[in-house]
Amino acid sequence: MKKNVAIIIGGYSSEYNISIKSGNVVFKYLDRSKYNPYRIIITKEKWYYLDEENNEFLLERSDFSLPLDGNKIKFDCVFNAIHGTPGEDGLMQAYFELLGIPHTSCNHYEAALTFNKRDLLSALKPYGIPCATSYFINKGQSIDEDAIAEKVGLPCFVKANRAGSSYGVSKVYKKEELETAIENAFKEDHQVIIESFLDGTEVSIGVITYNNEVKVLPATEIISENDFFDFEAKYMGKSQEITPARISETQATNVKERAEFIYKVLGLKGYTRSEFIFIGAEPYLLEINTTPGLTEESLLPQQAREAGISLEALFDSAIEEALR
Numbered sequence: 001m002k003k004n005v006a007i008i009i010g011g012y013s014s015e016y017n018i019s020i021k022s023g024n025v026v027f028k029y030l031d032r033s034k035y036n037p038y039r040i041i042i043t044k045e046k047w048y049y050l051d052e053e054n055n056e057f058l059l060e061r062s063d064f065s066l067p068l069d070g071n072k073i074k075f076d077c078v079f080n081a082i083h084g085t086p087g088e089d090g091l092m093q094a095y096f097e098l099l100g101i102p103h104t105s106c107n108h109y110e111a112a113l114t115f116n117k118r119d120l121l122s123a124l125k126p127y128g129i130p131c132a133t134s135y136f137i138n139k140g141q142s143i144d145e146d147a148i149a150e151k152v153g154l155p156c157f158v159k160a161n162r163a164g165s166s167y168g169v170s171k172v173y174k175k176e177e178l179e180t181a182i183e184n185a186f187k188e189d190h191q192v193i194i195e196s197f198l199d200g201t202e203v204s205i206g207v208i209t210y211n212n213e214v215k216v217l218p219a220t221e222i223i224s225e226n227d228f229f230d231f232e233a234k235y236m237g238k239s240q241e242i243t244p245a246r247i248s249e250t251q252a253t254n255v256k257e258r259a260e261f262i263y264k265v266l267g268l269k270g271y272t273r274s275e276f277i278f279i280g281a282e283p284y285l286l287e288i289n290t291t292p293g294l295t296e297e298s299l300l301p302q303q304a305r306e307a308g309i310s311l312e313a314l315f316d317s318a319i320e321e322a323l324r
Contacts, residue, residue: 005035005074005319006313008092012040013084014167022294023081029311030079030322035319038066038075042082042092064099077322078103079315080291088291089115089162102322105270105289113266114288117161117193123199127265129258130284136161143182145175152196154294158186159195165212171197190214198277198284203245205255206273206292206300207263210309210317210322212261216256228278243302248281255283262288270318273300 007075009023010016023039030037032166039050040059045246049057049066065077078096079104085103086092090112096103106112113119121131121166135151137143148156150269162169168188170181171285178194185192202224204216223240227262245252262285272290276283 001068002034002036002072002324003319005030005037005077005079006040006075007037007079007081008087009081010041011082011084011087012042013163016043016081018293019083019087022083022298025295025311026051026079026081026315029315030319031168031312031316035317037079040107042086046210046274049139050193051215064096064101064178066115070180075101077101077319079319080105081294083289084163085115088289104322106272110266110268114268114290115155115162115273116191117159117287118191120288122255123266124262124285126260129262130159130279130282131307132284132286134196135194137182137192137194139186143179147192149175152194155197158182158185158194159193159198160185161191161193163188175313177316198279198286200278200280200284201245201247201251202275202277202286202305203247203283204273205253205259205301206271206303207268208271208304208317209269210312210314212321215307216258216260217300218244218254219252220246220299220303221247241302242300243299243306247278250281251278251283252283258283258285264269270298272322 007023007026009019011019014105027037027039035244041050047059047061078101080087080092082088088111090108093103093105093111097108113123116138121134127131133152135148135149155173158170158172159175168185170184172178172181182192202222203219205219210214221242225239239249255276263272270290273289275286294301301311
């Protein structure tokens with residue numbers, strides 16, 4: 001019997017439109033001989049099923065079921081394609097875990113941990129994972145430009161602590177620019193992290209559970225035409241993404257081992273994509289994404305193709321692992 005799969009897309013953050021694109025690709029490539037896919041749009045105002053004629057049908061939130069044509073459709077699995085809140089920060093994961101519905105992403109605690117850059121760095125510190133030097137500010141705190149510059153140096157990166165797709169990120173060269181950059185980051189989150197600039201080759205590397213085994217995908221080298229890998233570079237063609245990355249054998253081994261170690265030590269599952277910058281042969285961790293982009297052009301699908309995994313197989317494996 002075919003499984004009913006809810007593909008949740010949208011969300012409450014600035015990444016809404018990116019999530020819609022990812023979810024539509026998942027909907028397109030899911031094997032109809034095995035699954036009945038339903039696009040479920042999650043917004044602050046309503047949760048609803050969107051059929052292929054763009055008709056909307058509201059969900060029953062008490063048990064995440066779909067009243068349709070006098071029937072009540074229940075879902076065997078949820079495919080999580082929401083970037084940002086509430087799909088990447090643990091909220092939807094906790095909801096589905098309470099309802100006992102299998103889902104393709106990591107569990108709620110691990111999702112919340114990896115989405116919070118500060119907490120992620122704290123959790124990995126005992127394991128000696130190299131990261132940039134960081135400085136934290138909460139909304140309402142005074143901004144001490146001298147203390148920031150002394151700790152992290154200039155240039156530096158100002159980031160929203162809990163956001164993705166480079167929303168709320170600025171590269172700052174002068175102390176006088178810090179306040180504006182921090183206010184920009186506060187538009188996305190009330191917590192801000194300021195990090196030292198790492199000058200080296202940037203790579204992105206996927207780690208997934210595939211056929212019941214942890215699998216590290218080939219790394220992608222990121223070359224931005226802009227000052228850094230910002231929104232334009234990620235989504236508007238202002239970058240080169242080279243898979244496999246043009247890095248040495250030693251670098252490739254080091255980043256593979258580090259990404260796999262982090263995945264396992266944090267107890268992650270499903271898809272992840274981690275960003276690193278090399279200082280020499282040493283990969284420094286920037287961040288971890290637990291619901292990465294899934295369009296044909298996105299980094300994780302690029303890496304899967306390089307590893308000989310089609311989108312159909314990639315998405316099928318995620319559901320099989322969730323059901324397992």
